[in-house]
Amino acid sequence: MKFLKLVLILVCALFAFESYAQSSADLKRKRERLNNELEDLNREYQETLKNKKATIKQLNILKAQISLREEKINTVNSEIRLLNGQINENTNTVHTLQGQLEQLKKEYAAMVVFAYHNKSAYNKLMFVFASTDFNQAYKRLKYLQQFGTYRERQAASIQGTQKDLNVKINQLDRTKNEKSNLLQEQKKEKETLGKEQNNQAAVVQDLSKQEGTLKKQQRTLMAQRRQIDRQIQATIAREVAAARRKAEAEARAEAARQAALAANKARAENKSAAEIAEAAKPKPITRSTVTEALTATPEAAKLNNDFMGNKGLLPWPVATGQITQDFGPYVSDGIRNDNHGIDIRTSSGATARAVFEGTVISINDISGTYMVLIRHGSFITAYANLKSVSVSDGQKVNTRQAIGSVATDPFTGETVIHFELNKAGAIINPKTWLASQ
Template identity: 30%
Template sequence: MKSKKIYIPILVFFLSVFSVFGQTRKQLEVQRKKLNKEIKQVNTLLFNEKKKEKNALDDLKDINKKIEVRAKLISTINAEASILSKEIAVNEAKLKKLNKKLAELKEDYADMIFKSYKSKSQQSRTMFLLSSQNFYQAYKRLEYMKQYTSFRKNQGEEIVESTNFVQKLNDSLFFQKNVKDTLILSEKQQKQQIEADKKSQEKLLTTIKKKESKYKKELQNKIKEEKRVVAKIDKKIREEIARANRIALAKAKAAAAKLNSKPSSKPKSVKKNEFILSPEAKALATKFELNKGKLPWPVSEGIVVRRFGKQPHPSFPGITINGTGLHIVTKQGREAKSIFNGKVLNVLVNSEGRRNVLIQHGNYISSYNNLEKIYVKKGDNIKTGQKIGQIFTDKVSKKTKIVFVLFKNTTRLNPSSWILKR
């Protein structure tokens, strides 16, 4: 029975260690699958379509995105393989101990069977009982034989149990080593791909260097145009807030007139360029805030190619680009969807005929820019997930891109903090 007492704690300890390692590795496995999916999206959305005209800056940006995701994947694979190596080492040590204990159990059992056989050859069970000096001694001898038989049976079962567990552990180790081999092969393939991407990156950098002044001028013009568009949208939002507030104040004044009371010209709590909210609008804004980090994406599938906030340009040191929201590339023909219940505040149209739908959610506004077709109009009530328009596909770059911006009154927010993590 002593060997069984040693075996059980080893089994419990092994299972607890295996559980800790497994949980950590499971998280890395999920991350690896997510990055593999992202690489497929990058290849599909940024590289599958043949462009009519080549733009080295756009191509370089796409290559940089691919290299960035591959680098993250290689890092994740390395971390997963490292944990797997530790797990295999621990399991091999446990397997060695278990094999040793199994050998001891089998040796003890064989010794016991041999002694039992010798005992049986010297005198039979009947003679052993009949040679008792009294009834009490005979009873004790009978109980001893029962216990001995039970012990032999238990030890035999323990050997079977131990053998099965060792076999399962052997199978587990075999599977783990195969997983590790697969990870190492995958890492090797990703490194080969990243080397090929870097060669393309170097060629593009050489091309850009030769025509640096031309590309720099084009980029600066593009940045100026973006600022002009942003200023126009900001102005329109301020106008819409002022218009909405005038209507709210007029309604309040009319309601007060019916009650023969004097309304204040403007609520004290409301600042400039902030919505005056009705009780219903306040409740909607509160619900919107409670869903921070859980709001759906404005497209069913896509990758972010420019994030929110100021960031250095990858090719031209000293030039800063500003992401007013998220630039998301998706598949051709995809539609923009509302991230929350609300009301269409306005539909803006740029000089090239592309639309920007502004949806109000209390004192929050979600903006869906670069739409080719729209399915809504100003004043429409909108539900979460409702399709609001088809996203424009550039005929030159072949990219289908939406610019998604989020405001609280006139202040821009980082949409990544509000929508679901992918």
């Protein structure tokens, strides 16, 4: 039973370690990604410092740094909590193994004492010959043999338990060292975060002198967003109307064909003229919903289902970038805005790409930049703030195909793509559809 208990303890520890290793690896990968993003932001921020006057780009970079820094601190905290759990678990395992080892040593010591008192061959022979009959003598002989074998097994168990104990102690030491390093990193990140928050406050104070210009920029941005929304809705309405006209024309043609067949059948059955006329009337056409209109063809329906099947797996509209403004309402510089998509800051000259295969249904000029709309069944993706476009209206595109280059704002110096997702006229948060970076 004691051996079985030890095995169960080791098996549970093994499963826990595998789970810990997987979670720890995920957190380490996330921390490395955040480190890379923070390094990129720091390089950009150092470039902006060449301009002695505070800029919106400086403020936005600082905001992004603070957000990523807080996320990294939370990630480090999660790693520390995970390590604390592993330390507690390994400590308990070490105590259990130590207790098991002590018990094995006591049992072995007792056997050694017994063996010492009965070490002479004469004592062993007397023990066997003192039996009352042959069966008892045979059993006593087997007992002596089994006793020797058991001693060997106990010695092997002691060695194995000692080895497991050493492994766990070494693992515990490594985990404690890893925790110590993480605590140092956490302390450093908190100090850096405080400096960045102070820098942000200084930049905000400097930018407050440019309040009129900033609010003008915000109003311009809001006007652009409204124009984007109007263009998207107008394009969807046009697509739906065209799809409905086509579907209804096909439905009318099919209804007329069915009516002609019914009339011919009525004539063949020598029915009255009134009955023939009634049979010749086409059946009324039911108006399709927006989704039905946009997925009327087998190709559109398949594309629509394929798109839905890739929720959470779609590639980003740019190869690398960070979300600077999330989906939904927000307030910036005292002005309330509502983002129907997400804004992704990327590198200068970055290429915009389709997140899924589909057909380009519209290319619009939005205040000097371009917006491309791509239809995927009943889903439509929008890519705004493009400096140039490399596709044409009606062109079929593949997943990750380049559709243009992202524009850089001359005032803020930032390269940001605005990305939206729409399903049959309904606005959807695109972040939940994109793959995690």
